[in-house]
């Protein structure tokens with residue numbers, strides 16, 4: 001009998017994709033659904049970037065590249081990181097891959113040993129691949145619970161309690177998926193104070209939403225003194241330039257870069273050659289289109305937060321970044337008689353024609369925090385207005 005390994009059978013996933021399939025099945029049957037599910041910009045990739053890729057293909061840039069990526073791109077990324085994070089970044093410390101996502105696995109596997117009791121701290125609720133990969137690579141997942149009263153940051157004392165000599169990696173994600181929360185300079189400094197006491201502890205700073213930052217200027221923990229050395233900065237082009245399907249992300253850390261490169265050699269060999277030229281244009285070319293997208297997201301954020309707060313039973317904090325809101329729907333669940341956020345999500349989908357994700361798609365529910373759902377506002381203002389109207393009507397019907 002052929003065998004499937006336990007670690008594969010138990011491999012976690014982005015359950016959001018299951019919801020997406022559920023939504024698509026309903027749409028195929030003719031149901032009209034307003035979707036707030038997808039975590040990708042609803043814009044097209046800017047033309048200058050597309051043409052750079054077409055140009056690269058016609059110039060024969062179609063073979064393998066060095067696993068770390070073409071030097072011109074790594075130089076451009078190093079310059080961009082130096083300017084935006086205010087730290088010196090050398091191109092040799094930059095590695096390019098097929099999206100930011102592969103670096104989650106590449107980093108965990110590079111800094112923890114399988115089954116040795118190495119611990120990894122990560123945000124909960126959070127991007128589900130963190131936990132999936134911590135477990136798949138034989139490390140121990142230690143969640144840091146994000147709290148509504150902290151603006152969906154974690155309690156710094158919780159970090160103090162949980163970090164120890166076995167902790168190998170702390171995963172940070174600001175702006176955050178799914179809550180949209182951002183870490184302030186003060187919080188980053190408090191975190192730095194704690195982790196600097198542990199020599200054998202890395203920080204994975206997932207900064208894929210760094211350009212979607214609405215509350216002043218984006219801050220990276222790598223820019224705090226002595227932190228760059230232990231921080232793996234990870235960013236990508238998916239969210240900033242509407243390039244999710246192009247698959248291009250990058251990581252930067254001097255010591256880890258050769259090891260991450262070796263993991264790229266062992267897995268995908270290199271990022272797609274023409275895509276690397278598209279990325280070069282994205283980073284070095286005009287930023288006007290990208291800036292306009294960011295402005296649009298900010299307008300939509302204000303619209304959706306205001307709209308949600310006007311709906312009976314829903315309260316929503318204003319997120320500082322990304323394109324997600326994470327409203328508290330505990331009272332709304334009570335009004336419609338839904339047992340929890342997942343039942344509420346299903347009812348919204350099947351009965352109101354609105355697709356959202358529930359908190360259980362982003363880790364275990366946090367005790368005492370009530371029920372939450374995630375809405376992505378990477379969709380048109382018309383859709384946002386229509387979706388909010390449907391949610392409000394659905395809840396109001398129960399009040400009558």
Ligand SMILES: Cc1ncc(COP(=O)(O)O)c(C=O)c1O
Nearest residue numbers: 039099100101127177236238249
């Ligand atoms: C927090 C976070 N990290 C990483 C990724 C993956 O990004 P990429 O498309 O660059 O692989 C996502 C995508 O949704 C994300 O939300």
